[in-house]
Amino acid sequence: MTVLGIETSCDETAAAIVRGPANAEILSNVVRSQIDEHTEFGGVVPEIAARAHIEVLDRIVDEAMKDAGCGWDDIDAVAATAGPGLIGGVIVGLMTAKAIAMAAGKPLVAVNHLEGHALTARLTDDLEFPFLLLLVSGGHSQFLLVKGVGDYERLGTTIDDAIGEAFDKTAKLLGLPYPGGPAVERMAAQGDVSRFKLPRPLLDRPGLDMSFAGLKTALRTQAKKLEPIDDQTVADLCAGFQRAVADVLASRTKSALALFEDRFPGRPPVVVVAGGVAANKEIRSALTSTASEANARFVAPPLQLCTDNAAMIAWAGIEKMRLGPVDDMATSPRPRWPLDQTASGVLGSGKKGAKV
Missing domain, CATH: 3.30.420.40 (ATPase, nucleotide binding domain)
Known part of the structure; x- marks a missing residue:
């Protein structure tokens, strides 16, 4: 499978093309940092981050496709971070992925950002x-x-x-x-x-x-x-x-x-x-x-691959597709999304879910 991954959960706008699971290969991995936009504030400003994602994401996806030498016929699915993260940024990435998937007739895979980190070692080290x-x-x-x-x-x-x-x-x-x-x-x-x-x-x-x-x-x-x-x-x-x-x-x-x-x-x-x-x-x-x-x-x-990137999101998409049915267009962005769904929230929980 060859999967396009999109990551916009915080202050990096990223897109990547990954092929796998056998002989896993990162065909492209483009990351655009927003450090300059947030430096004067001493931290990430959610509204600024979301606007910056909107401004550059289409170009970043296009760059990732060109770097990989892929056309839309070569892509088997579109994976995007659906949470957790700054909700404005998550919405930008997931909605863009939905639009691409619908227009290109490809399956959509909604990925937990933390699961992307968790599975990266299987991409890089073929870990069991x-x-x-x-x-x-x-x-x-x-x-x-x-x-x-x-x-x-x-x-x-x-x-x-x-x-x-x-x-x-x-x-x-x-x-x-x-x-x-x-x-x-x-x-x-x-x-x-x-x-x-x-x-x-x-x-x-x-x-x-x-x-x-x-x-x-x-x-x-x-x-x-x-x-x-x-x-x-x-x-x-x-x-x-x-x-x-x-x-x-x-x-x-x-x-x-x-x-x-x-x-x-x-x-x-x-x-x-x-x-x-x-x-x-x-x-x-x-x-x-x-x-x-x-x-x-x-x-x-x-x-x-330790910092936020889209290669891990594309790989998590491949891992999820191996298990069977993927997500549909009704999938919603989530600001909170614990990996362990059975664990109680250490800092409590609310309408948006467990805090950690």
Whole structure:
């Protein structure tokens, strides 16, 4: 199958063509970032993001088709992110996919953005089920058992800020530019990791849930004590913050791997990290070491497939099409869409569904 994927859930407008499942191949993968549009605001503005998607998505799809050397007769289906995400952007992508599918006479596949991340390792590494997934992004931080396409069990999640969100808020607090995650990582490389003793929240409690709001508050307290802070202090705070996050993830990953071995005795443990925060080098290093100590296989997709992209959406579309019937034109965009439909919302739920 050859599938066109469309991704517009946040601030990247993306389209890709992927062929598979046998001998999976990414024929094109075009991503247009909106960093310039949001920089002056210090974060993503939903209305601006939606308008930017509208302005460029047709061109991005056309570019992806040309890069792949495909015409519409070569495409077997159209897959698009249907949630979760900023609802304005999700609507733009899904409605565009519906229009293309209807005009070209192709099936439509509505993809959960998180499932795109979850299945990327099967595209890149031909990974078999089950495996342990650590999903770390701007909006989500959770451990999941990936038992099959559409079959996910949440083992633990953040009870407050997602990791990417905590990085962005820390950057803003310290006067660093947007996007915050890469800015904090750059400053941390120049910092003294031992200068500030920042907390590792929840590590004294059982389970796999995480918390990062208290860590961010502790960093703010340290910064306030030393105002005005110089560049070296900013670097030292970033180094301490980043190390604390890496330590929390490493500790929770160790516990998650032990749980995986209990659930699947005799099955070689595999841990996959996905999502934008997976691009952080210190976090990757900490997780690699943890997996090695546990004699587990560690899988991290290439950096360009960790951040939001449409190749993962096209691949998830292929995975879903293998199982049978796909979606129809009545499919609605969803701002919230947990992978584990049976798990209760840690932060509650409402008309739009569970919050995490």
